[in-house]
Amino acid sequence: MNALPDPRTVPADTTELEAVLERAVTVIETAGELLRKRYDTDARPGDLDEIVHAIHGNDEAILALVKQPLLDARPGSRWVEDELAGGALPAGEWWVVDTAEGNINHIHGMGEWAVTATLVRDNAPVLTVVHLPLVGDTYTALRGKGAFLDGVPLRPSAKTDLRAALVGTGQAKPGEDEEALRRMGATVTAMLLNALVVRVSVPATLQLIHVASGRMDAFWQFSDVRSGLLPGALLVSEAGGTVTDTRGEPWSPASDDFLAAAPGLHAQAVDALSDPR
Known part of the structure; x- marks a missing residue:
């Protein structure tokens, strides 16, 4: 998908x-x-x-x-x-x-x-x-x-087990609102519990080229900064990866958040992000 x-x-x-x-x-x-x-x-x-x-x-x-x-x-x-x-x-x-x-x-x-x-x-x-x-x-x-x-x-990762996944996220820009930052922190914890390794870094595009290339397995972000997501969204999509929001719904610049993942891991990533602990 x-x-x-x-x-x-x-x-x-x-x-x-x-x-x-x-x-x-x-x-x-x-x-x-x-x-x-x-x-x-x-x-x-x-x-x-x-x-x-x-x-x-x-x-x-x-x-x-x-x-x-x-x-x-x-x-x-x-x-x-x-x-x-x-x-x-x-x-x-x-x-x-x-x-x-x-x-x-x-x-x-x-x-x-x-x-x-x-x-x-x-x-x-x-x-x-x-x-x-x-x-x-x-x-x-x-x-x-x-x-x-x-x-x-480019081809995305062929992994099918989130427990073997290298995933990432990061701050979209300075001055994010507190709710977004707390949500980011909660989902980092959720991914630490479910994935193999979690990267937290900037910028988004440089993580997304890794997802498109199969070097990383998923990236998510709670932001709608277009310039950081649009290039990677197209690269991941055209490489054969899956691009949605964190609930698995179609993504566009109007979406509140973002998820790009290897197709075999996307559903597991959605599940992990939907109920952060």
Whole structure:
């Protein structure tokens, strides 16, 4: 089962979208090279003001490289200005871009960060690019055409026993409300009791590429931050994994929470998350 909206419906303009995807890969890889040049393994921001300044610096530098080229690649598309926003989008095509997915890691000299771009049509992701500049990996997906790492097809884990599973979650953004944080803590405990190992880290996209690739078995999050979930949702879905909310219902940007899992583990993950202790 795959519960993304119309997950295997090939868009009528697939040939056009393939060209858009090719252009988006070039744009995002170019942006990634700039972000790599801005990376410093010795970076140690000393206070909140330094953190905010560094984050905004990265965002502004990359935005200047990607916004207009991506809009030009898909005439008529629009741009989501707030990368931390959630909820349903208006009808039509929108670029949801994270100029530095894992920005907090980047500015602290850690290596888990990426540049991502997803084209969303009527609240369903239709194509995505995730580029990891430090290792040179580029993950891509086009709805109905599969998910790939540098041209090699992705496949999810074949596990069927949650007790053997490596699963993960993480904070979506600073300032989450207390209820969401307590719910996250309760489900971490539930998964610690049911799964083999639980990772808690950021950003979401870098855990979701592991789920799409079969290196991890499930990821869940109590958030509707679109930019952190849409790229991985399409990659996992197109790889053959299952994407729903934590109750097993179809997921969209309007959903309150998120679950992506290997198909043989999805039902067990839903059960574990539905009654956290």
